[in-house]
Amino acid sequence: MDRSGEVSALHYDTGKPVKIKFSDGLISSVEEIPMSDELNDIFVAPGLIDNQINGYRGVDFSDPSAGTLRIRMAVDAIRKDGVTSFFPTIITGSHDNLVRIFRNLARALQDDEEVRTSVAGFHLEGPYISPEAGYYGCHPAEFIRKPSWDEFMQYQDAAAGNIRQVTVSPEIEGAMDFIGRCVRQKIIVSIGHTNASASQILEAVDRGARLSTHLGNGCANLIDRHRNPIWPQLANDLLTPSIIADGHHLLPEEVKVFCQVKGPDNIILTSDVTHFIGMEPGNYVFLGSDIVLSADGLIKNPVLNCLAGASLPLKTGVGNVMRFTGYTLGEAVNLASRNVTAACRITGRGKLEGGMRADLILFHMENFNMSVKKVIVNGREIGSQSEN
Numbered sequence: 001m002d003r004s005g006e007v008s009a010l011h012y013d014t015g016k017p018v019k020i021k022f023s024d025g026l027i028s029s030v031e032e033i034p035m036s037d038e039l040n041d042i043f044v045a046p047g048l049i050d051n052q053i054n055g056y057r058g059v060d061f062s063d064p065s066a067g068t069l070r071i072r073m074a075v076d077a078i079r080k081d082g083v084t085s086f087f088p089t090i091i092t093g094s095h096d097n098l099v100r101i102f103r104n105l106a107r108a109l110q111d112d113e114e115v116r117t118s119v120a121g122f123h124l125e126g127p128y129i130s131p132e133a134g135y136y137g138c139h140p141a142e143f144i145r146k147p148s149w150d151e152f153m154q155y156q157d158a159a160a161g162n163i164r165q166v167t168v169s170p171e172i173e174g175a176m177d178f179i180g181r182c183v184r185q186k187i188i189v190s191i192g193h194t195n196a197s198a199s200q201i202l203e204a205v206d207r208g209a210r211l212s213t214h215l216g217n218g219c220a221n222l223i224d225r226h227r228n229p230i231w232p233q234l235a236n237d238l239l240t241p242s243i244i245a246d247g248h249h250l251l252p253e254e255v256k257v258f259c260q261v262k263g264p265d266n267i268i269l270t271s272d273v274t275h276f277i278g279m280e281p282g283n284y285v286f287l288g289s290d291i292v293l294s295a296d297g298l299i300k301n302p303v304l305n306c307l308a309g310a311s312l313p314l315k316t317g318v319g320n321v322m323r324f325t326g327y328t329l330g331e332a333v334n335l336a337s338r339n340v341t342a343a344c345r346i347t348g349r350g351k352l353e354g355g356m357r358a359d360l361i362l363f364h365m366e367n368f369n370m371s372v373k374k375v376i377v378n379g380r381e382i383g384s385q386s387e388n
């Protein structure tokens with residue numbers, strides 16, 4: 001299969017016209033060229049990278065019956081929205097289901113080259129999270145438990161060693177020891193769904209936690225204005241937060257403050273999207289509860305009064321960050337690509353440079369809306385794109 005070619009477009013960061021050549025799936029050169037009408041206001045950027053995708057267009061990664069074929073369908077749909085690498089994210093569930101799910105994902109990696117190309121690892125969000133209402137969000141409470149290294153190793157074995165990120169709540173019994181063990185195994189530890197105190201967050205960072213999962217969410221609706229889990233995570237320069245900038249999970253002013261406090265190199269975007277993306281608005285059952293999907297993409301669990309994941313693609317967050325913060329296109333895209341590779345230690349992707357994998361998106365920006373026109377993964381153009 002030919003994985004060579006070239007594209008000409010406006011560089012997403014500099015705005016200057018560039019020609020990018022690639023061969024054998026790798027970028028070989030990026031050179032400036034004269035401006036011409038043919039470029040047509042099309043930008044080129046590295047493919048987007050998402051460390052938290054729960055499912056896509058009807059395929060739920062946490063469904064133990066989802067096999068290679070369905071996982072591949074999700075990968076294809078995710079790419080069409082401009083995401084070229086991601087972590088399938090598995091939330092709290094029963095032990096048997098988690099083992100089955102990770103076996104399925106590992107098998108899909110082994111059997112399908114395209115899945116292998118875009119799945120950069122797995123993210124286990126839970127089950128070792130806060131059992132307090134409000135903090136566990138919509139995770140099924142009956143399966144939330146204390147960390148067990150032996151149990152986790154069964155998941156890692158089922159996953160053939162591909163669990164790269166774990167979201168854990170540091171204040172629960174055994175969590176600090178668990179965090180240390182993960183870090184020694186080079187697993188990225190993210191603090192999330194937590195009601196930890198400032199000192200507990202500090203200790204988790206001392207033990208090697210480096211990310212905060214969807215900061216500002218996975219938190220009770222009513223909290224102490226001083227002593228809450230958000231301030232110490234915002235204040236800690238060693239923690240890189242992921243944020244869901246879909247316009248529902250955080251207010252515009254929260255997105256702006258989080259981005260300004262952390263700076264454009266130390267914060268990442270995630271979609272936290274569920275399989276409801278692309279589905280018709282209406283009433284559904286999710287994780288055993290009734291939920292409502294609105295036309296604007298909001299997914300709400302009215303009984304728990306919490307959001308039940310997101311349904312808008314990562315590119316929506318890129319436009320929103322520009323709109324809410326004044327960040328440039330380059331800075332906003334970096335939050336959803338380059339910064340994710342740094343935070344999640346994904347090598348060889350996320351930059352328009354020679355030697356990087358030729359994962360490229362070509363797109364229009366109009367009214368902060370990224371409209372993806374072409375997606376190239378590993379040097380090969382895939383069928384294109386959605387309009388919004």
Ligand SMILES: [Zn+2]
Pocket residue numbers: 125137193214218
């Ligand atoms: Zn969550």
